[in-house]
Amino acid sequence: MKRKLFFFLTLLCGILSAQVTTLTGKVVDQAGNPIPLVNVKLRGYAVGAVTNFDGEFVLPMDEVLPVTLYFSSVGYETVTQTITSSEKQILVTLQEGTDLDVVILSASRKPERIFESPVRVEYYGTREIKFTPSIDYYSGLENIKGVEVLSNSLTYKTVNTRGYGSFSNTRFVQLVDGMDNSSPSLNFSLGNLVSVSELDIQRVELLPGASSALYGANAFNGLLTYTSKNPFDAEGISAYSRGGVTSQDAAGTNPFYDVGIRVAKAFSKKLAVKANFTMFRGTDWFAVNQNNINNPSLNRATDPNYNGVNVYGDEVTLNLPGIGFVSRTGYQEIDLVDYEAESVKFSSAIHYRPFEDDFEIIYNGRIGRGTTIFQNANRFYSPNFFLQQHKLEIKNNNFFIRGYITDSDAGDTYDTRVAATNINNRWKDNETWYAEYFGTYAAAIGGGATSEQAHQAARAQADTGRLIPGTPEFQEVFESVINDPDFTTGAKFKDESQLRHVDANYNFSHLVNEFADIQVGGSFREYNLRSDGSIFTDADGPIKYSEIGVYAQIQKKFLDERLKFTGSVRYDKSQLFDGNYSPRAAVGYTLGEKRNHNIRASYQTGFRNPTTQNLYMGLDLVGAIAIGSAPENLDRERRDFDLSTQGTVLTGQNSVTITGRDAFENSYTLASALAFSSSADPTRLEQASPELVKPEQVSSIELGYRGKFDDFSIEVGGYYNMYQDFITSEVVIVPLYGSVGSLTAVQAIANGDFKVYNIATNTAVDVNSYGATVGVESSILRDYDLGVNYTYAKEDLDNQNQSNFQSEFNSPEHRVKVLFGNRNLFKNFGFNTSLKWSDSFQWNDAFGSTEVPSFTVIDAQLNYRIPKLKAALKMGATNIGGNEYYAGIGTGFIGSQYYIGLSLNNL
Incomplete structure (x- = not known):
């Protein structure tokens, strides 16, 4: 024993x-x-x-x-x-x-080398983040080939690929640890306002094409995924502090600072936690463009109907008998915005591994608050906006199931154009102002004045006593307007909408003896729109609607694992529309004795559901009333209008009620109304016949080659996109009395008794686009890194059937980017530089149109590592040379930034 x-x-x-x-x-x-x-x-x-x-x-x-x-x-x-x-x-x-050795996850929802990805994918990891010559990693995304980063303001930037994007880009999806970070009410991504801290970012992957087969609605023209660090793998305390100045002709030189801290701890093999906090404060780019939208060669002194780009309130115009169109005097944007820019982000996560293996339960919460400017049809100043996301996820190497909620609060956001209009209205209503203008003009002409002199005298008289920015009287009215959510009298953007989302995925490859990689998944999403009737037609209660989708994918290798086939299909159904299938098929072949060449071909499809604003908006934006075209929205959108004296004589009514349905069933086209205005010929009027909005679809053919040689790597790719039911907006003219085609309706248009409506619909125009990218990366002179890429983008538009259609392609035909640097020029010291050149192009969006000139931007940074302190010192500048530029109409010109920063223990 x-x-x-x-x-x-x-x-x-x-x-x-x-x-x-x-x-x-x-x-x-x-x-x-x-x-x-x-x-x-x-x-x-x-x-x-x-x-x-x-x-x-x-x-x-x-x-x-x-x-x-x-x-x-x-x-x-x-x-x-x-x-x-x-x-x-x-x-x-x-x-x-090289970048071709990177393992990515997004293309097939499974780990695979980017070299063998079935579609084009771009990777942006910790190395690129550390050495970006841009001010931060989000701005550095613009160095990726085929990517545009549109600067709407200092703290809000929009990523776009392959055209058809604006500052409110609803065709591009951004996922932060699997959570869509778009606003439930605005429907476009909030980007760097609520993204991942640079201390916590592990990887960024970008799919520039349609991705609906795996990611569902709106993964249409591109998908950007952020993955944060796991506290089990990256423990400790890290921090950074960065400060400097912004320089712009209009704003002068202003300081900014940016700080962040990350704390992560694995208490055992089962439990780990982390928390992140970042804060940025500075002064935004001033928007002071006073060019006349109606006629750039004329200014306020020479054009009675002047409408300045960054002047608001002058959109209100009236055709005075014998005089012509006259606009009210507006206020500059700098009179309505203080240009404070702030972004505060906090995130935390709890990771639990009950069996000390790959099975993990994760809670993740993100909060973003700040002050910024965003732009859609108008410019919105957004102090104290707030957005939070909370996610619970269960996963291992073979599956995940996650659910999250996105909750938004517009804070003190207000519409600058509507604010200016209602400041004018509170001081003096339009009827009084125009009566004074007309009487003074007529008297001046009768006294022998020239037309120009008469206009000057009339405006001076009508503007007598006008509220002047900076005075207590102006400030009192201004504060009252921006805190009033009724857009007929105020300008506050009230919104507390929510989004709830659940999605899941399972990979069966471990169960089928590696016969093939087979995945299935699905998602459910519900919107809860809450604006109390200020933005949406939800005055009687929140609006809810949902979407559901399921998908499957198979991936198989043949011929000594050189040939790789990927096939997938997804079915999505919104409660408002018929179901939609999104197939994808891709094949890739690896060549060469060393397997260092790969060619690929794919056919992909994508779809985009109409946005919440396309469906349920009901908002008077001064220039037009914007309405969504969901069937139940047409009768819920109702407005009462006072009739002119002539209207009363013709109809016997003192007021009339117009519904959203009138915009679709009793309206004229904008072009015909303009033709009638200039010719007085009623036969020029044509009835508008827009259809209710439905989902937009795209089919994309893509070819590509990747090659790895001794000293360099190269990637070449091209695509052709074909769109169906392209979602757009259409402007129609609704007479306040009479049916379209009747003499009464013609008289209403002649009398100016009409309302302009901006409606969501689909165009009959054939919309296609195509493009190509070429990228080369090489190590030269042994230690120097050189990267050069070129992007070509072109729209193929048959616009013969609808001459007023604007697709908002908004992309230059040619772009070139060059990166050059050395991370170890000598011990612990490195540098990196970038040059970005953009061709000129035409910009069109809901705000307006302009020709964007070509521009060249040079950024540079120096970095010095201090190993004993586990620290790195970085200094640099963006837009060296200070040649100010802009990406589109309405925004402030982008100047230069100069900075110095220190990071500690940043893995």
Whole structure:
């Protein structure tokens, strides 16, 4: 018995001693610098570790030596090393790879080398983030080939690919740890306002084409996914502080600062938590463009109907008998906005692994608050906006199921154009102002004045006593207007809408003996619109509607795993529309003895549901009444209008009620109304016949090649997009009395008794586009990195059947970007520079149209690493040379930024 007990204890001790075998080591690059966040995996077992800031790792295991370890990191070639002893520290050197060595997740919802991706994917990782020559990593996305970053303001920028985007880009989706960060009411992504802190970002992946087959509605012209760091893999406290100045001719030189901190701790193999906080404050780009939209060659002094780009309230105009159109005197944007820019972001996460393996339960919460300017049909100043997201996710390597809620609060947001109009109205109503103008003009002409002199005298008289910015009287009325959510008297943008979303995915490849990679998934989304009738037609209660979708994908390799086929299909159904299928098929083939060349071809489809505003808006934007075209919205949108004296004589009514249905069933086209106005010929009037809005679809053919050579890599790709039922807006003219085609309706248009409506519909115009990208990356003179890429984009538009249609393509035909730098020019010191050139192009959106001139932007940064302090010092400048430029109409010209920053322990 004693011998048996002794044998058992000896065996137990042997087992316990095997369990405490620990491997330690360090991973460095070719220059001897430590590489953090290197994955160290034990071949054949679910055992691994991650290197820390100093490139060091500790790997406990219970396997018997010798063992084989894999060392892999984004941007470096994978190294395999056999370990025979645990007594000596392991030293591993990783050689830098190319972007084609990166493993990505977004293209097929599974890990795969970007080199073998079935569609074009761009990757932006920790290395690119650290060394971006841009002011921050989000702005640095513009260095990616085929990507445009449109600067709407200092704190709000919009990412776009392949055209058909504006500052409110509803055709592009951004996912933050799987959560769509678009506003439930605005329907476009809030981008860097609520994205991931640069301290917590692990990877950014971009799919520039249609992605609806796997990601559903609105993943239409592009998809951007952010993945944050897991606190199990990236522990510790890291921080950064950055400050400097912005420089702009209109705003002068103004300071800004940007700080952030990340705290992460793995309390055990089961529980880890993290929290992030960032704050940015500065002064936004001033928008002071006073060019006349009606006629750029004329100004306020020479054009009675002047309408300045960044002057608001002058959109109100009236055709005075014998005089012509006269607009009211407006206010400049700088009189209505203080240009404070602020962004405060907080996020936290709890990760729980109950079985100490890949099964993980995650809570993730994100809060964004700040002050910014965003632009749609009008310019909105948004102090104290607030958006929060909360997600619960359960996942392992084979599946995930997640649910999240997005809750928005517009805060103190107001419409600058509506504010200016109602400030004017509160001081003096239109009837009084125009009566004074008309009487003074007629008297001046009768006294022998010229027309120009008469106009000057008339405006001076009508503007007598006008509220002047900076005075207490103006400020009192201004504060009252911007806090009033009734757009007939105020300008406050009231919104507390919500979005609820659930999606799931399961990969069956581990169950089918690797026959093929098979995935299925689905999603459910519900909107809850709450604006109390200020934006949507929800005065009687919130508006709810939902969407559901399911998908499946199969992926299989053939011919010694050189040929890769991917096929997927998705079915989506909105409660408002018929169901929609989105198939995708792709094939790729890897060539060469070293498997360093790949060609691919794909056919993809995408669709975009009409936005919440396309469906349920009911908002008077001064120039036009914007309404959504959901069937139930047409009767819910009702407005009462006072009739003119002539209207009363013709109809016997003192007022009339116009509904949204009138805009679709009793209206004239804008072009015909303008023709009638200039000719007085009633036969020129044509009835408008818009259809109710329905989902938009795209079919895309894409070809591409990727190649890796000794000293450089190259990627070439091209696409052709074909759109069906392209969603657009149409302006129609609704007479306040009479049916279209009757003499009474003609008289209403002649008398000016009509209302302008902007409605959501689909165009009959054939809309297509095509383009290509070429990118080359190389190491030259041994240590210098050079990247050059070129993007070509062109719209193929048959506009013969609808001459007033504007597609908002908004993309230059040619773009060139160059990156040049050296991360180790000498010990611990590096630099990086970028040059971006954009061709001139025509910009069209709901705000207006303009010719955007070509521009060249140069950014640069210097960085110095301090290993003993685990710190890095960075200084740089954007738009060196200060040649101010702009991306589209309405925004402030973009000047320069100069900065210096320090980061600590940033893995």
